Amino acid sequence: MINNIVINIEGLTKTYDKFTAVDEISFTVNEGEVFALLGPNGAGKTTTVEIIECLKTPDKGKVEIFGIDLKDKKKQNDVKRKIGVMPQNFNAFDWLTVKENLEYFKDLYSSKISTDELINRVGLGEKMNSMYKTLSGGTKQRVGIAISLINEPELLFLDEPTAGLDPQARRETWNLIRKLKEQGKTIFLTTHYMEEAQELSDRILIIIEGKIVAGGSPNELIENYGGNKSVILKNCNKKILEDRGIKYETGMENQIQIIFDNNEQLFNILSAVTDDPNVEIEIKKPNLDEAFLNLTGRRINAEGLAK
Ligand SMILES: Nc1ncnc2c1ncn2[C@@H]1O[C@H](COP(=O)(O)OP(=O)(O)OP(=O)(O)O)[C@@H](O)[C@H]1O
Ligand SMILES: [Mg+2]
Numbered sequence: 001m002i003n004n005i006v007i008n009i010e011g012l013t014k015t016y017d018k019f020t021a022v023d024e025i026s027f028t029v030n031e032g033e034v035f036a037l038l039g040p041n042g043a044g045k046t047t048t049v050e051i052i053e054c055l056k057t058p059d060k061g062k063v064e065i066f067g068i069d070l071k072d073k074k075k076q077n078d079v080k081r082k083i084g085v086m087p088q089n090f091n092a093f094d095w096l097t098v099k100e101n102l103e104y105f106k107d108l109y110s111s112k113i114s115t116d117e118l119i120n121r122v123g124l125g126e127k128m129n130s131m132y133k134t135l136s137g138g139t140k141q142r143v144g145i146a147i148s149l150i151n152e153p154e155l156l157f158l159d160e161p162t163a164g165l166d167p168q169a170r171r172e173t174w175n176l177i178r179k180l181k182e183q184g185k186t187i188f189l190t191t192h193y194m195e196e197a198q199e200l201s202d203r204i205l206i207i208i209e210g211k212i213v214a215g216g217s218p219n220e221l222i223e224n225y226g227g228n229k230s231v232i233l234k235n236c237n238k239k240i241l242e243d244r245g246i247k248y249e250t251g252m253e254n255q256i257q258i259i260f261d262n263n264e265q266l267f268n269i270l271s272a273v274t275d276d277p278n279v280e281i282e283i284k285k286p287n288l289d290e291a292f293l294n295l296t297g298r299r300i301n302a303e304g305l306a307k
Contacts, residue, residue: 004031006155006186007052012061014047021047023210024061029203031154034177034187036197039207040298040306045190046088048207049157052188053085065155084153088160088190090144094133098124098143101132102150111150122146122176138162138169145176155186162196163304174200192304198222198288206295208306213295218288225294226286228259231269234280244272 007029014022022044029035037045050056051063054076063070065079092101102115119128122142127135132143141161148156158177162170170193177200181187191197197204198218205215214221233248233256241248241256246269248256260266266283273279293299298306 005029006031006066007035007188008062008064009048009052010062012048012051012063013059014044014051014056015059021210022051022058025207025210025212026061027205027212027215029186029188031186032181032184033202034181034189034200036189036191036201036204037207038191038194038197038204038292040192040300041304042209043207044210045207046159049159049188049190053083053157054080081151082154084148084151084156086141086144086148086156086158086161088163090141090147092132092140092143092147095131097129097131098135098146099128101143102146105147105150109150111152113150113152118146118149121149136169137165138172141165141169141173142176145173145180149180153185155188156180157188159190160192161189162191162193170196192300194288194292194300204288206292208296208298214291221291222286222288225291226288227290227294229261229266229286230284231258231260231266232256232282232284233258233273234282235278236273237276237279240272240276241269244268246272 005028010026012022012025013020025048037048039045047056051058052065054070066082068075068079070076070079093104096104099115099119102118106113106115119125122145124142124146127139132140135143145158161177162173165173174196177187189200201218203215203217204221206213214225216224234254236256238256246258248258251257258269260269270281273281289299296306300306
């Protein structure tokens with residue numbers, strides 16, 4: 001099946017005065033996928049998203065959404081009608097209930113969707129009559145996602161949807177995003193959380209200082225840039241390994257690390273120790289964190305800062 005491209009970006013550049021925030025980036029997003037733009041603070045994620053949402057005008061480059069070139073300002077309204085947006089640091093009316101907030105935005109967009117349906121879709125039933133101000137961070141984000149769904153968009157932009165949430169609220173938001181994907185929505189996500197990108201995305205684009213560093217599915221990125229896979233053995237008789245010519249490194253607490261590339265090598269290591277009753281075996285595979293570190297020489301901390 002040929003993928004339907006819903007976003008096509010070529011050579012996109014955006015400067016603020018003399019500062020280049022987005023620098024000649026190109027990528028495509030396919031229909032029905034969760035696509036993540038992953039990068040630290042100031043990488044250019046929001047700038048990119050806001051250009052695609054028709055909120056900012058680029059200096060250079062081509063931006064096509066649903067085949068519509070955004071240079072054609074008259075057609076931008078057609079794009080806006082088909083997209084849903086949850087901005088970074090989203091906020092609603094503090095002193096309105098969840099239901100009142102949704103009804104306000106529904107009226108604003110002349111939306112026909114029923115408020116109950118909207119509330120059900122994002123799992124806000126129990127909080128429907130709670131004042132927005134009193135909600136937890138995760139529930140507030142749910143209201144934001146509900147508002148972004150008001151015009152029943154095909155394409156949804158979620159700019160850092162779980163920033164600052166605790167792990168449980170983050171997981172609940174991930175589940176909601178998965179549910180929206182199952183309903184056929186295309187989801188464009190920005191995040192600085194490695195785990196979020198790895199867990200949710202079909203494809204990830206890593207952006208740093210306005211430039212694309214790498215892209216691919218989480219598995220491809222880990223496979224290509226994650227580095228070594230290894231078997232960690234504890235309480236292992238080293239002679240067995242030496243007899244088989246298996247090279248190992250000795251670590252702390254009587255641990256041995258053996259690097260392997262493929263299943264054949266892995267099976268050879270495991271078969272060597274299979275008769276040793278005392279051995280403890282752990283197989284370590286790199287994750288997106290390691291891939292990101294190898295690619296950029298940096299890690300991103302919880303606040304989104306690259307170190
Ligand atoms: N309106 C503006 N005027 C001047 N500089 C801006 C403006 N908006 C963004 N910038 C700068 O452009 C760079 C990219 O900002 P952007 O908000 O796109 O990054 P981001 O990846 O979304 O970061 P964050 O994770 O903090 O949300 C940053 O250095 C930012 O300070
Ligand atoms: Mg941002």
